[in-house]
Amino acid sequence: MSFVPPSPKSRHWTFTAVAIAVATPALVWGVDRSYRSTYRCLRAHGSWIGDSDTDIPEACSEISALLGMLALIAAAYVVVTAITGLCVGIVEGRRRRGFGHRRWFTVTVVGVAAPWAMATYATGYGIGRLLRPPAVDTSWTDGRDAARRTLEFLADGGHPGAVPAPGFLTDEPVHLDARLHYSRHYGTTVTYQQTSAMAFGSAAFVTGALLANAIGNSNARSRAARLASPQWRDHELTRVVLTPTRTWCYSFGRWLSFDHTAVMEYHLDPHGVVLLFADTEPLRLNGPAAWLHAVLFAYFRFGASALTTATFLLPIGATQAPDQSGTTSPSTSR
Template identity: 85%
Template structure:
């Protein structure tokens, strides 16, 4: 079982297409139906919606209140989707992604169901393309290059260097002492409170109050379920020390020791490593030095042969292989 996070996808476009295709027609239908009902009621009492000075008869108050509520909801919906489209457009344009991730079918659905949202997305996308893309942190490339060079050195029979850590908790030599982002993967128990509403007044007011209370309870339950499900927790930038047999992490004021022999699976991704254990929660370490941790872990846990056979070192070996032809070409020109 792998806890490596999946790559970013464009599922938000599918969700947006489905949501707008359902919400927009529903709101239009509701507003139109309430408007017609209110207009018929007012005409029956000798008035009209366009007459701003006329008083609304008591018989039409509930219908007019529902119409006002639906108009308010529709306005908030249009404003929220427009602002969301603008923000997403700026973010995706700045990252130089394709317009709408080039998912033209879902983009078309959004354009038909919520053209204002697609318009603000397009404006934001154009603004994002004009902005300078985020600067690339060179420490990541340096960390991966250090892991590649260490892998090559150890595979040729070299011995890993040590890091001086006087007074550390163990007498074992320390081969890595770095700052990495620490996280653990587990579920938990979350409590939440449900409320009950007691409302008096017109039928529309009572219905609205009960509906708002039900929505609030549903949101509280959904939030509690989301927080309780297994996920990465205890995020912290911490000190990580690696010895031949253990990885030590200074987490929330105490040292935690992870025995390398207890690691059941080891995974590597572009940003970090994940260690899975049989009797404790998975550990994730993220940062420029994470790939170096992978090389040293493979060396001490499985020996020199693992440097060329371990599956989780494939990205590092691929980086090494990709750089060899460039080095050979440079040597031949010299």
């Protein structure tokens, strides 16, 4: 039978068991001894513990103060270890770790030396088990992997397959049907209202009123200029359909068509793509399927040879490839 060293993540149980096994008996012994000494001293001077009508004799004041200090330390020790046990229990239960990391000897030591701490740990552990950790969103990684696999497949001579597009009518085959965040970049006209102020009174009052009115008008003008400046607008999670010649976006109740030949520039960022046109506002599409749109756009717009030369596709080709032990096919579905 070989010896398995304790996991670094569970050594806190060993430390806790040793610390509690030393601290608890020491506090109990100190409080008990101080209590007995105080009791004997008060009895020798004709007083009793808890007698509020009799002052503590001077000869017993020091040992009585020591007893009070030790009692406060013991109470704080109980509270701190109980709260710590509750917090550790919630964390370990939430992470689905074994009860006490299944270090049963140290768990037993803690339970005997500090049963209140073990009780709060068990309560916290049960609460933590009921709390589900937040699900890890793998959609972005899956989207990039799909784009990379499609890029490799098409660069090796493959052909993109068509996907069903329920409710969308076109004479061309559909190769991508996905939900993406849609936005457009443009400026607009914003109107704002200037106010005029009339003030009567002292010179200081009139000056203050006019100054406040000027500041208000300046703020309104600045806010209107900020709202009117070119920026990304019309944000919407929408349906995006790609055919060999166009990208279609269902925006605010209507289908908008973007001809691929009209795209002057195409940019990639970590979360999506940006299409620049000569005669209309730039289009931004964000979402896990955006990089797949970039691969298909390059293929249909420039041909298969562009898949290895297009600058905006370099981040996709540079992503780490997964295990190649199995056979994969391009994913262009929703």
